[in-house]
Amino acid sequence: MSNVPSHHWGLEPIVAALRASREELHRTRHPRGIRELPSREAVANIINGLRAALFPTHFGAPGLTDETVDYYVGHTLESTLRLLAEQIRRALRFLPEHADTPETELREHAYAIASEFGRQLPDIRALLVSDIQAAFAGDPAAQHITEILLCYPGICAMTHHRMAHALYRLGVPLLARVINEIAHSGTGIDIHPGAQIGPSFFIDHGTxxxxxxxxxxxxxxxxxxxxxxxxxxxxxxxxxxxxxxxxxxxxxxxxxxxxxxxxxxxxxxxxxxxxxxxxxxxxxxxxxxxxxxxxxxxxxxxxxxxxxxxxx
Incomplete structure (x- = not known):
């Protein structure tokens, strides 16, 4: 027989009061009652996948070789862009112009945006490399590119921002904001996804x-x-x-x-x-x-x- 004392939390009135707060007194739900929201955890996984595809020797699977790296990048992009399309679909529903868009059409539109975003990845990588090079040139403490990629909060923030800005321009502002707020939480650097930032941008220290x-x-x-x-x-x-x-x-x-x-x-x-x-x-x-x-x-x-x- 268990010696743990039995407790009665009196949950019924608490649950009822919380329902009243949600539904009547202090509503926070979207006016149209949207329940399927973008997932911050899924977005974080997407960013990790995209970063691994952009810089596979730094963030990808261990043991990659010249013979396997392209396969790894392609496989990673295939799965990551599918995840991205789903999060785009969820985010699009919050736009007034998509309030009544049929689900099939919304899904197709989300896949089209994800496809266009994928085509922009080489240009995004080029911008990020210019930021990395600016950090190396501008910081006498920087020893090599790997240190900058792995350690510099400014590069982490700009990795998120370059991706978020592309999605912002493609018409998915909510998802873009989630991406930059993940970086904000981790680095203390707060960049709105709408900000237009040219190449070779260096944030030193950054907090x-x-x-x-x-x-x-x-x-x-x-x-x-x-x-x-x-x-x-x-x-x-x-x-x-x-x-x-x-x-x-x-x-x-x-x-x-x-x-x-x-x-x-x-x-x-x-x-x-x-x-x-x-x-x-x-x-x-x-x-x-x-x-x-x-x-x-x-x-x-x-x-x-x-x-x-x-x-x-």
Whole structure:
């Protein structure tokens, strides 16, 4: 006979109260009652499969040879793209234009998107290699490419972002957001999938970096930890709801360096070749070749009243 005491949890009123919360008081369900949601776990597995297909010697099966690697990549892509198509199908149902799309048509559309995404993988890999090379060139502590691929959080975040951005452009924003939020959770780097980022992008250290939805970043840009490319304000409609989709984040031109803790807000342009110093707060455009640093605090002057110094 068991010595474990018997407990009565009184679950009936708890279950009833939770049902009332779900169905009446604090509803969180989609207005159309969609229950088949994208799976975060499945998306994580998809990203792992795609990463293995892109860099099989680093993330693929052990013991791959020149004779077996292509078979491995093809087999991995076949299974991974099928999983991706299913998650795309689930995500498409959340778009208003697909509210009443027949299931067969929605499934075919999802497979078409997954197929197009697959065709883009060589270009995505090329962009990622440019990011890896930028990290190797920009970090004197980097010993070799393998270290960067396996260890650098900025490369992990950009791997997710390059894939998520492709899906965002293919019309699957919910799935794209899930992909980038997985990277955000693991690296502390928050990049919206809508952000447009050119080749050879290097995030050094990375923790706390935030890049907003409508940011546009050129080529060979380098940013450090805790950099924010954010919005200065949010337009609202007549009933106070935020207007979605407005261009509200910075434009960063080619060859810009943004040091740790800098905050750049609004639809401003950081001119080509500029250097933005650490902890700068910037809400206006600067011309190409600018050097922006914190203003020095003179005796008796409040720190928060001192503007940044811009030297073209």
């Amino acid at each position: 706390g970096v935030v890049i907003g939805e409508t940011a546009i970043i050129g080529e060979r840009v380098r940013v450090y930890q805790a950099v924010t490319l954010g919005a200065k304000s949010f337009a609202a409609d007549i009933d106070g709801s935020l207007v979605k989709g407005n261009a509200r984040h910075p434009l960063v031109e080619d060859d810009v360096v943004i040091y740790a803790g800098a905050t750049i807000l609004g639809r401003v342009t950081i001119g080509r070749g500029s250097v933005i110093g650490g902890n700068v707060w910037l809400t206006h455009s600067v011309p190409p070749g600018s050097s922006v640093s914190q203003g020095k605090v003179r005796e008796g002057e409040r720190a928060d009243a001192v503007s940044s110094r811009v030297q073209p």
